Amino acid sequence: MTRVGSLLAAGQSQRFGSEDKLLALWRGRPLVDWAAEALRAAGCDQLIAVVSSPQVADRLTGFHLLPVPPGLPMSHSFGRALGYASETGAEGLLICLGDMPNVDAALLHQLSGHTHSAACISAGRPMPPAYVAASDFAAARAAPTGDHGARHIIATIPPERLIAIDATTAHDIDRPKDLRGPQPC
Numbered sequence: 001m002t003r004v005g006s007l008l009a010a011g012q013s014q015r016f017g018s019e020d021k022l023l024a025l026w027r028g029r030p031l032v033d034w035a036a037e038a039l040r041a042a043g044c045d046q047l048i049a050v051v052s053s054p055q056v057a058d059r060l061t062g063f064h065l066l067p068v069p070p071g072l073p074m075s076h077s078f079g080r081a082l083g084y085a086s087e088t089g090a091e092g093l094l095i096c097l098g099d100m101p102n103v104d105a106a107l108l109h110q111l112s113g114h115t116h117s118a119a120c121i122s123a124g125r126p127m128p129p130a131y132v133a134a135s136d137f138a139a140a141r142a143a144p145t146g147d148h149g150a151r152h153i154i155a156t157i158p159p160e161r162l163i164a165i166d167a168t169t170a171h172d173i174d175r176p177k178d179l180r181g182p183q184p185c
Helices: 031-039 076-089 105-112 135-142 153-154 176-180
Strands: 001-009 046-050 064-067 092-098 118-122 126-133 160-164
Touching: 001 031, 001 076, 001 105, 001 160, 031 046, 031 092, 031 105, 046 076, 064 076, 076 092, 076 135, 092 105, 105 126, 105 160, 126 135, 126 153, 135 153
Parallel strands: 001 046, 001 092, 046 064, 118 160
Antiparallel strands: 092 126, 118 126
């Protein structure tokens, strides 16, 4: 059995504008590079990336690419990664978003070390990154569709399996102004 690390990097990015936000520069490198680097170092048995942009895909060496058409909601990307993990008999799926550049390998490793599903919590809100254990794959597949991704399954994770993260780690890039937002020292 394996633990699959997934990078969800195919979102609509509607609030960012016409530029591909995952290629926007964050601390001198494309945004997607930060999450990809953390996943590479997290100790997963296999790495996959759900992508819609060939330019983003080119940056993801070491990942098995799962291409999807552009413009689909986040639930489609999550479903694609979940389907892959299920089809390959993985014991769990680690979910990392391509627009969360302050997530580090230690946090991802801590999440994927759980035997049950686990997620992060910041400011009282459960959130990705998250780990979905195989025992929860069916429930995750039954979740609502749309721009919700893993939100439904993350909401069902008991408090004792939520890892507190600070606002800097939880920072994600939705709008160009977010590129100025909290950066680690």
